[in-house]
Amino acid sequence: MRTAPSPVIVLVDPQLGENIGMVARAMANMGLSELRLVRPRDGWPSEKAEAAASGALDIINGAVVFASLAEAIADTHFVYATSARERAQAKIVVGPRAAARALRGRIEGGQRAAIVFGPERAGLSSDDVALADEVLTLPVNPAFASLNLAQAVLLVGYEWFTSLAEGEQLPFATELGAGPATREAMAGLVDHLERELDEAGFFGTAEKKIVMSRNLRNILHRRGLTEHDVRTLRGVINMLSRKRRKDEAEGAA
Incomplete structure (x- = not known):
């Protein structure tokens, strides 16, 4: 079994132990070694x-x-969400070959990356997709696009495995500059921003907050922020919130 660094495979709400086992078999075939499970329906181990x-x-x-997808990807720097249907989210959509090449460049540059797969019946939710950087979709017959989990992992894994044999040096890692932010750091930034916006009355109704919060996550995840970027933005948020509170206190005096 290949033990070289590879993308983490994350299964969200997998329903059957047999499917998880077949995913593990497909992973082993294609040199993928790390599996994470979010709320497996029938419990674990199996x-x-x-x-x-x-x-x-x-x-x-x-x-x-893991109890949530956010926790499962907290230590990663880049995440693909797999989807078989179009999403109403402004995210880059790539196929498995382009994803494998990009992932290889990132992983060779020292990043941790994950590929997230949804449950067998419905796939990933819109909120799960919002946590990812880009969407990965498979070029299959649109008239019958349904794949089981192991098939999907095998197809993505095949492109990953064959990309290792190309011997092509990608410049991706040298273009990144400062280290990319982890999902945990990004989640902290988003939560911080949402908290301050909520306190300032930005969201209005609860219904609007759900949609606008998802849009904020998509905007920030598309930017490919570094750890330094996150620290800078959180400093900006702190400064703005302090000024707002000061103005409110002076107005109430």
Whole structure:
């Protein structure tokens, strides 16, 4: 089994242990080694997953369970959300070959990256997609685009595995400059911004807040912010909020 650095595979709300096991088998076929699970429906560990893994027990035994997608990707710097349908979100959409090439450049540059797959029935929710940097979709027959989890992971993994043999040196890592922000740092920035905007009455109604918060996440994730960018923006937010509170206090005096 290949143990070189590779993208993390994240399964959100997987329903059947057998499907998780077949995903592990597909991962082992394609040199992917790290599996993370978000709220597996039938619990974990799973004997059915072990049986379906056909020997890929290192991946099954090493799988880590998380309570939310945000927690599962907190230590990563770049995230692809897989989707078989068009989303009403302003995100770059790529195929598996382009994604594999971009991921290889990032991982060779020392970043951690993840590919997120949704549950078998409905796929990822819009809120889950909003946590990703870009959307990864598979070029399959649009008249029958349904794939099971293992098939989807295998197709994406195949492009990853074959990209390793290309021997092409990508300049991506040298263009990044300062280290990219982790998902945890980005989540902290978004939560900080939402908190201050909420206090300032920016969102208005609860319904508007849901949509506007998602839009804010998409805007910030598209920017490819560095850790330094995040610290700077949080400093700006703190300064603006302090000034607002000062003005409010003086107005009330």
